[in-house]
Amino acid sequence: MTTLTKLLLLIVLATVQSKDCNYQFGNAISCENIYSLEQLKQAIQECIEREKVQIEDFVGLEFQKSDINFLQPQTFEGFEHVKVIKFLFSNITNIPKGSFKNLEEFEIGSSKVDNIEDKAFINLKKILFYETVVKQFPKGAFADMDGLTEVNFHKNDLETIEEGAFDNSPNLVKLFIYENKLKSLPKDIFRKLTLVETIHIGQNSIEHLDEGTFKGLTKLKTLHLGNNLLTTLSPQLFNGLNALSDLNLQRNGIKDLTDGVFAHLNSLKTIDISKNQIETLRNAPFKNSPEIESIDLSENQLTELDNIFKGSTKLNRINLSGNRLSSIPDGVFAGTSLSHLDLSSNQIEKISPGAFKGLHQLKEITFESNKLSEIAATSFDDLKQLIYLNLDKNKLKTLPVGIFSESTALKYLYLSDNEISKLKNGIFDKLVNLIRLDLDNNRITDLESGIFKNLKQMESFNIDSNELNGISAQAFDGISSITYLTISKNPIWNIDCDAFKALSSLKYFSLQDIHLEEYPPSCFSSLKNVHTLRINNTILKQLKKGNFAGMEKLSNLYLTDNHISFIEPGSFEGLANLFFLSLDRNNLTKIVREMFTDSEKLEWLTLSENTISSLDPTTFELFPNLLYLNLGSNKLNNLKGNEFTKLPNVIYIDLSNNGITSLPSDIFKPLTSLTSLKLNLNRFKTLEKGSIPASPKLENLDLQKSNINEIKPDTFEDFKFLLDLDLSNNTLKHISAEMFRGLTEIYRIGLEHNEISDLNPDVFDNFPNLKRVDLKGNRLDSRIMTVIKGEYPKPGLVTRIDIC
Numbered sequence: 029m030t031t032l033t034k035l036l037l038l039i040v041l042a043t044v045q046s047k048d049c050n051y052q053f054g055n056a057i058s059c060e061n062i063y064s065l066e067q068l069k070q071a072i073q074e075c076i077e078r079e080k081v082q083i084e085d086f087v088g089l090e091f092q093k094s095d096i097n098f099l100q101p102q103t104f105e106g107f108e109h110v111k112v113i114k115f116l117f118s119n120i121t122n123i124p125k126g127s128f129k130n131l132e133e134f135e136i137g138s139s140k141v142d143n144i145e146d147k148a149f150i151n152l153k154k155i156l157f158y159e160t161v162v163k164q165f166p167k168g169a170f171a172d173m174d175g176l177t178e179v180n181f182h183k184n185d186l187e188t189i190e191e192g193a194f195d196n197s198p199n200l201v202k203l204f205i206y207e208n209k210l211k212s213l214p215k216d217i218f219r220k221l222t223l224v225e226t227i228h229i230g231q232n233s234i235e236h237l238d239e240g241t242f243k244g245l246t247k248l249k250t251l252h253l254g255n256n257l258l259t260t261l262s263p264q265l266f267n268g269l270n271a272l273s274d275l276n277l278q279r280n281g282i283k284d285l286t287d288g289v290f291a292h293l294n295s296l297k298t299i300d301i302s303k304n305q306i307e308t309l310r311n312a313p314f315k316n317s318p319e320i321e322s323i324d325l326s327e328n329q330l331t332e333l334d335n336i337f338k339g340s341t342k343l344n345r346i347n348l349s350g351n352r353l354s355s356i357p358d359g360v361f362a363g364t365s366l367s368h369l370d371l372s373s374n375q376i377e378k379i380s381p382g383a384f385k386g387l388h389q390l391k392e393i394t395f396e397s398n399k400l401s402e403i404a405a406t407s408f409d410d411l412k413q414l415i416y417l418n419l420d421k422n423k424l425k426t427l428p429v430g431i432f433s434e435s436t437a438l439k440y441l442y443l444s445d446n447e448i449s450k451l452k453n454g455i456f457d458k459l460v461n462l463i464r465l466d467l468d469n470n471r472i473t474d475l476e477s478g479i480f481k482n483l484k485q486m487e488s489f490n491i492d493s494n495e496l497n498g499i500s501a502q503a504f505d506g507i508s509s510i511t512y513l514t515i516s517k518n519p520i521w522n523i524d525c526d527a528f529k530a531l532s533s534l535k536y537f538s539l540q541d542i543h544l545e546e547y548p549p550s551c552f553s554s555l556k557n558v559h560t561l562r563i564n565n566t567i568l569k570q571l572k573k574g575n576f577a578g579m580e581k582l583s584n585l586y587l588t589d590n591h592i593s594f595i596e597p598g599s600f601e602g603l604a605n606l607f608f609l610s611l612d613r614n615n616l617t618k619i620v621r622e623m624f625t626d627s628e629k630l631e632w633l634t635l636s637e638n639t640i641s642s643l644d645p646t647t648f649e650l651f652p653n654l655l656y657l658n659l660g661s662n663k664l665n666n667l668k669g670n671e672f673t674k675l676p677n678v679i680y681i682d683l684s685n686n687g688i689t690s691l692p693s694d695i696f697k698p699l700t701s702l703t704s705l706k707l708n709l710n711r712f713k714t715l716e717k718g719s720i721p722a723s724p725k726l727e728n729l730d731l732q733k734s735n736i737n738e739i740k741p742d743t744f745e746d747f748k749f750l751l752d753l754d755l756s757n758n759t760l761k762h763i764s765a766e767m768f769r770g771l772t773e774i775y776r777i778g779l780e781h782n783e784i785s786d787l788n789p790d791v792f793d794n795f796p797n798l799k800r801v802d803l804k805g806n807r808l809d810s811r812i813m814t815v816i817k818g819e820y821p822k823p824g825l826v827t828r829i830d831i832c
């Protein structure tokens with residue numbers, strides 16, 4: 029419903045007062061806004077009583093948004109059983125020695141710590157310190173911590189680590205220091221960590237790693253060095269890492285990989301070297317890693333694939349996207365267990381018959397954004413398990429006969445953005461499992477009868493932006509499961525409605541941007557399940573009786589941007605479930621009851637940008653549930669006064685830009701549910717009592733840019749419930765309290781971009797609920813602006829809600 033004008037609603041937010049401490053899942057008590065020890069003790073006591081928690085039932089204590097200047101070794105007396113403490117979004121003056129005794133886990137996040145004393149932590153197993161500014165971090169803070177198994181220090185702007193920092197934590201298993209500002213690591217920093225399994229030092233600025241950095245880490249399984257400034261790797265760097273299975277080197281500046289650098293990684297399973305500058309890889313670099321399963325080399329500068337994957341029999345994922353490859357040598361992947369292959373964004377021009385030979389387990393190939401103009405007919409013959417094939421954005425002019433003859437497993441086939449002009453009959457015959465076919469942005473001129481006849485599983489088909497000039501009777505035969513079909517942006521001037529008989533499962537149908545002037549009655553009658561039909565931006569001139577007959581599930585009908593000037597009585601017959609109807613931007617000149625039929629369920633009717641000059645009020649009797657009515661940008665400047673008598677439920681009406689200079693009295697009075705009225709972009713000039721007829725429940729009134737130069741006293745006297753009055757972009761010069769008399773609930777007055785040059789700030793004194801006055805773009809001096817801002821400082825409490 030994007031075409032509908034956005035609706036402005038006001039929401040005045042209420043603040044909810046919560047308790048200081050609450051008992052949470054995971055046996056923790058979480059406290060907020062704590063400022064003193066007394067408050068803390070009392071709040072915990074209250075929480076325990078209120079939520080009937082046994083003291084020993086909670087093992088965690090969490091502080092949020094607190095200011096902790098009362099930490100003393102005795103602070104947690106009575107809570108010695110607590111194992112986990114967390115501080116989030118808090119300020120802590122000092123962490124004294126001996127504050128925590130039996131604690132196992134300590135976490136500080138998004139906080140500020142002024143000081144940490146030596147031996148502040150003892151016996152901890154796990155420590156997390158992230159997004160936290162620590163002014164002072166003494167070397168001894170982590171002394172006596174041989175029980176420590178996990179340290180997480182991410183995102184702390186750390187620039188250096190002291191030598192020997194982890195020497196007293198020999199039991200460390202996980203170490204995270206990512207997202208800091210480290211330029212280097214001290215020599216032998218990890219030497220004592222013989223049990224460590226995970227090291228993550230990504231997202232730093234490390235330029236060089238000594239060849240002994242990881243020496244002796246025989247248990248290390250995961251090493252993350254990504255997002256640093258490494259340009260070379262010393263050949264011995266990974267020697268001895270016999271357990272390493274996951275190595276990440278992405279986003280460094282590595283140009284050349286030294287021969288043999290991975291030669292000792294005999295447990296390696298996954299390696300990510302993407303986003304570097306590697307131009308060549310020589311001598312089967314992974315031949316000593318028999319377990320290797322996944323290699324990511326995407327976004328490098330590789331120009332050829334020489335022998336890289338030889339001997340990697342367990343290799344199943346290869347990513348070569350974003351390199352400079354121009355060909356795939358025959359047999360380059362032979363001997364692997366390849367299941368996922370990404371070759372997108374290279375410069376490959378053809379696929380030869382031997383490219384994928386023997387890859388019986390290949391399931392997904394991504395080949396988009398290459399320069400493919402030629403594929404051998406037998407290229408995919410061995411790929412009996414291929415499910416996903418993406419050939420988008422290439423230069424294919426044609427597909428050879430038999431190319432998919434063995435692709436019976438294929439479910440997703442993407443051929444968008446090529447130059448295909450003809451689909452040979454039989455080409456898709458073997459794709460009995462195909463679910464999705466994208467052929468948009470090609471040059472296809474016709475769909476031969478029966479071309480999709482075996483695609484019984486197909487659910488989604490897109491052939492937008494081709495050169496189809498007609499749809500023949502048998503075009504869609506066979507695709508009986510299809511739910512999504514779009515044939516927009518084609519020069520179609522002829523549709524044989526029998527074509528739609530095959531589409532009884534269809535739910536979404538788009539026919540935008542085609543060259544059809546009219547549809548025969550009952551054309552869509554087999555589309556019994558369609559809920560959304562878009563006939564947008566065509567040259568449709570008229571709607572005929574029974575045009576949508578049979579579309580019993582249709583709920584959203586877009587007829588936007590057409591040339592409709594005539595709607596035959598009965599055109600909308602049968603649309604029992606219609607909820608949304610757009611006729612925006614057509615050539616309708618009047619609205620009369622006969623055009624429409626009863627549509628009990630219609631809630632949105634949008635008729636903007638036509639040339640409507642008269643409305644038959646009884647039309648609206650047909651839509652008892654209508655909520656939104658858009659009549660903007662028409663010629664309704666001569667309203668009679670009875671137009672809105674049958675709209676008891678409507679909450680929103682748009683009458684903007686209709687050239688209105690005056691309105692009949694009481695015209696909005698019958699609108700007993702109306703809360704929002706748009707009258708902007710009209711031509712009112714002087715407003716006085718009655719100029720804007722009242723509506724009993726109106727909350728938002730938009731009078732922007734309506735040539736208003738004067739507002740007489742009591743103009744809004746009957747607008748008791750109005751919350752928001754927008755008078756911006758008019759030519760008002762003077763503001764007086766009398767102008768707004770009667771607006772007892774008013775919350776905001778918008779007066780931007782008028783010509784106001786004098787204003788006594790007292791004029792708003794009598795509006796107890798006024799919180800916001802907008803005066804930007806007038807001729808007021810800054811002193812007055814400051815006073816007004818000081819008195820009505822709350823722009824934030826008016827929330828725009830877009831209903832669309």
Ligand SMILES: *[C@@H]1O[C@H](CO)[C@@H](O)[C@H](O)[C@H]1NC(C)=O
Binds near residue numbers: 094095117118119140
């Ligand atoms: C923490 O201190 C800063 C000033 O350094 C202050 O702006 C902020 O409100 C304090 N936070 C809490 C939760 O007290």
Ligand SMILES: *[C@@H]1O[C@H](CO)[C@@H](O)[C@H](O)[C@H]1NC(C)=O
Binds near residue numbers: 302327347348368394
């Ligand atoms: C391959 O790498 C590119 C770029 O790094 C990424 O966008 C893409 O998702 C990867 N492909 C697969 C199949 O994971």
Ligand SMILES: *[C@@H]1O[C@H](CO)[C@@H](O)[C@H](O)[C@H]1NC(C)=O
Binds near residue numbers: 541
């Ligand atoms: C209708 O088509 C026009 C032009 O293609 C497009 O700008 C507009 O967003 C479409 N509207 C809808 C509701 O699809």
Ligand SMILES: *[C@@H]1O[C@H](CO)[C@@H](O)[C@H](O)[C@H]1NC(C)=O
Binds near residue numbers: 591593614615
């Ligand atoms: C429909 O309206 C457009 C814009 O107002 C106008 O250019 C066009 O000539 C009209 N077409 C018909 C058939 O009346």
Ligand SMILES: *[C@@H]1O[C@H](CO)[C@@H](O)[C@H](O)[C@H]1NC(C)=O
Binds near residue numbers: 757
């Ligand atoms: C109101 O006037 C200002 C200043 O001339 C302009 O920037 C703004 O776009 C106008 N608003 C509308 C709704 O025309």
